[in-house]
Amino acid sequence: GDSVTQMEGPVTLSEEAFLTINCTYTATGYPSLFWYVQYPGEGLQLLLKATKADDKGSNKGFEATYRKETTSFHLEKGSVQVSDSAVYFCALINNAGNMLTFGGGTRLMVKP
Amino acid sequence: GAVVSQHPSWVICKSGTSVKIECRSLDFQATTMFWYRQFPKQSLMLMATSNEGSKATYEQGVEKDKFLINHASLTLSTLTVTSAHPEDSSFYICSAGPRTSGAPETQYFGPGTRLLVL
Numbered sequence: 001g002d003s004v005t006q007m008e009g010p011v012t013l014s015e016e017a018f019l020t021i022n023c024t025y026t027a028t029g030y031p032s033l034f035w036y037v038q039y040p041g042e043g044l045q046l047l048l049k050a051t052k053a054d055d056k057g058s059n060k061g062f063e064a065t066y067r068k069e070t071t072s073f074h075l076e077k078g079s080v081q082v083s084d085s086a087v088y089f090c091a092l093i094n095n096a097g098n099m100l101t102f103g104g105g106t107r108l109m110v111k112p
Numbered sequence: 113g114a115v116v117s118q119h120p121s122w123v124i125c126k127s128g129t130s131v132k133i134e135c136r137s138l139d140f141q142a143t144t145m146f147w148y149r150q151f152p153k154q155s156l157m158l159m160a161t162s163n164e165g166s167k168a169t170y171e172q173g174v175e176k177d178k179f180l181i182n183h184a185s186l187t188l189s190t191l192t193v194t195s196a197h198p199e200d201s202s203f204y205i206c207s208a209g210p211r212t213s214g215a216p217e218t219q220y221f222g223p224g225t226r227l228l229v230l
Contacts, residue, residue, distance in 0.1 A: 032218075034218070044205065045221065046220060049218060093218075100158075102156050103155065
């Protein structure tokens with residue numbers, strides 16, 4: 001079945017540091033890939049998405065590129081802020097259905 | 113656009129009572145909504161898929177008589193936790209997605225409902 005693997009957290013960075021959160025997936029066909037962010041005490045918000053190979057999703061300074069050859073969708077940001085502290089979930093929807101498959105989540109902590 | 117709301121955001125109840133949680137898509141129609149449960153510091157666990165006008169599809173290990181799901185319209189799904197017990201205390205999140213042609217749906221999530229059963 002489909003699966004998503006994320007690097008385990010927590011990831012602790014200083015403000016303005018470079019962020020990478022690794023995500024790899026296993027799926028049949030051509031899934032759509034997503035990054036969701038969950039701030040403390042809240043639900044999930046869609047951060048960015050990519051629907052086909054080599055697409056780059058971007059939003060709020062975050063970006064991720066759909067790499068089919070490495071089955072990866074790593075999340076990056078050039079300069080993190082304290083307000084980016086949250087849990088980040090990588091996910092996919094297989095084109096055979098409409099159910100999200102989530103990674104385990106990665107907690108990011110940004111210190112001033 | 114693509115806003116999903118949940119109500120209530122917080123509920124505290126006594127053991128043995130039933131609690132209803134509403135999930136609404138505010139600016140789009142959703143033939144399918146999803147209910148998740150999230151334990152502290154863990155990922156989301158899909159409980160069931162709610163289908164408008166038909167019975168919900170439950171994931172393995174989820175008691176359908178315990179967690180009643182009704183998808184009465186294209187913008188509303190409800191989850192009722194019947195005879196709630198302390199072990200049902202959790203963060204419940206719903207999601208829905210407008211269907212677009214071609215690519216699989218993007219799902220948008222509600223803000224979640226935190227249930228505490230005393």
